[in-house]
Amino acid sequence: MAEAHVRPARPEDAEEVARLQLETWRTGFATVLPAxxxxxxxxxxAAEQWRQTIAQGPASVFVAEEGRWVVGFCSAGPSPESESAAANDVPVPDAATVALVGTLLVEPRWGRRGHGGRLLATTAAALRAGGATRGIAWVPERNAASVNFYRRAGWEPDGVVRTLDAAGQPLREVRLTGSLELALG
Structure with missing residues (x-):
């Protein structure tokens, strides 16, 4: 395997991040997202939105590289209070230090090579350095691969679910949460 690492995204990565997002959705989420x-x-x-996020935040974006190719990315930052609230919409006591992993995608042809774990561990370290104490991620309930990925990292569903409107079709998501004390195995 070629050298693999994770680095902070740069504005010039925006087109590749958008391409990875589209390819991953088309390949890995075809049974979850409506056509x-x-x-x-x-x-x-999407590239313009990623360029703005990379340059201005509020989320941080990291990219995984293998050799000279960008193969995945992760976007995370402070969680809005509404994202970390309890099932009854009551703010949780640690709301100010909860981080939201908004997107973590590895292009399927580069899967099973540790890129997702490296992305999550690097992102978690950056979030801890910024004062976050735990993380959350919303994952489509039917996306077993993503749910299992977070579970292997020690994150668990916390019982909170939401249903989004995906082009007029319901998309049910589960919230997973866990420690930001992650290390690569």
Whole structure:
């Protein structure tokens, strides 16, 4: 295997991040996301949004590289209080130090090579350095691979679910939470 590492994203990575997002959704999420969502993905608009996020935040974005290729990315930052609230919408006591992993994707052809774990561990270290104490991530309930990935990292579903509107179809997500004290095995 070529050298693999994770680094902070740069604005010039935005097009590749958007391409990875689209490819991963089309390949890995085809059974989860409606075709209208996938067909309506605007790569140019996504790239501009990623460029802005990379340059200005509030989330931090990291990319995984293998050799000279960007193969995955992770976006995370402070969690809005509404994202970390209890099932009854009551803010949790540690709301100010909860981080939200908004997106963690590895292009499927680069899967099973440790990139997701490196991304999550690097992101977790950066979040801890910024004062976060634990993380959360919302994952489509039917996406067993993603749920199992977070579970292997020690994160567990906390019983909170939500249903999003995905082009007029319900998309049920589970919230997973866990420690940001992660280390690569």
């Amino acid at each position: 209208e969502v996938l067909d309506g993905f605007d790569a140019a608009a």
